[in-house]
Amino acid sequence: MGLLALFRRTPSSAQVAKERLRIIVAQERGTRGGPDYLPLLRRELLEVIRRYVNVDPEAVQITVGREDGHEVLELTVALPEKKAG
Amino acid sequence: MLDELIADGFDYIICDSPAGIEKGAHLAMYFADRAIVVVNPEVSSVRDSDRILGLLASKTQRAANGHGGVQEHLLLTRYSPRRVAAGEMMSVDDVKEILGVEVIGVIPESPDVLSASNAGIPVILKEDSDAARAYEDAVARLLGESVPLRFLEEPKKGLLARLFGG
Numbered sequence: 266m267g268l269l270a271l272f273r274r275t276p277s278s279a280q281v282a283k284e285r286l287r288i289i290v291a292q293e294r295g296t297r298g299g300p301d302y303l304p305l306l307r308r309e310l311l312e313v314i315r316r317y318v319n320v321d322p323e324a325v326q327i328t329v330g331r332e333d334g335h336e337v338l339e340l341t342v343a344l345p346e347k348k349a350g
Numbered sequence: 351m352l353d354e355l356i357a358d359g360f361d362y363i364i365c366d367s368p369a370g371i372e373k374g375a376h377l378a379m380y381f382a383d384r385a386i387v388v389v390n391p392e393v394s395s396v397r398d399s400d401r402i403l404g405l406l407a408s409k410t411q412r413a414a415n416g417h418g419g420v421q422e423h424l425l426l427t428r429y430s431p432r433r434v435a436a437g438e439m440m441s442v443d444d445v446k447e448i449l450g451v452e453v454i455g456v457i458p459e460s461p462d463v464l465s466a467s468n469a470g471i472p473v474i475l476k477e478d479s480d481a482a483r484a485y486e487d488a489v490a491r492l493l494g495e496s497v498p499l500r501f502l503e504e505p506k507k508g509l510l511a512r513l514f515g516g
Contacts, residue, residue, distance in 0.1 A: 277437025277438065278438050279434070279437045279438060279440045279441070279444065280437065282392075282393050282440050283444045283448065285393055286393055286396050286440075289393075289397055290396075290397065290400045290448055290449075293397070293401065293404075294404070332447075334450075
């Protein structure tokens with residue numbers, strides 16, 4: 266499967282499932298028991314980012330995940346597409 | 351109730367929990383020392399398992415008394431090595447990585463499970479069944495034995511089976 270996956274262009278459905286779960290689980294853990302400061306952190310980060318780039322409020326995603334026993338705070342900002350010309 | 355069973359001399363008391371995260375699950379888990387979370391390699395099942403793991407860490411007597419929570423194990427069922435190899439199903443490692451809990455057993459998808467259930471006979475009693483052997487392994491691990499996981503690879507087909515589309 267390892268080699269095959271390298272040549273495969275679209276991700277396998279198992280990979281899609283894993284990625285979806287990563288997001289779902291991280292979000293649910295974030296709201297449950299996880300750090301309470303996340304919503305505020307998100308809002309303040311958004312304010313800072315908006316000073317430089319005009320992004321949508323939904324464009325900032327913050328998740329707390331777990332990798333190799335460490336907690337990983339993941340911040341994703343979707344930048345708006347540049348207008349032509 | 352539990353005290354009576356202990357007085358009767360049972361070493362292990364296994365409490366089955368109804369599917370779903372409702373009152374039954376809370377009742378089953380509250381006095382637990384260890385929990386076996388049964389999960390299918392499927393998004394909704396893994397998601398629910400994560401919720402249950404969250405409850406095990408907070409809503410049990412051990413958690414309330416600060417005894418460090420319940421010891422958690424994952425039991426992966428309906429596992430299809432063929433579909434995992436084809437990228438159609440999440441692997442043991444995928445599920446383990448997402449949930450962050452050690453795996454106590456992997457039960458291969460098997461028609462024996464439904465037929466045993468239909469007949470009202472525990473599948474573990476069935477001879478020549480991969481699922482039964484996998485359950486036996488899981489029990490051994492629960493009792494503290496170190497048994498390697500098996501049935502994670504698709505059985506190799508012989509040339510004849512290939513030729514005849516087995």
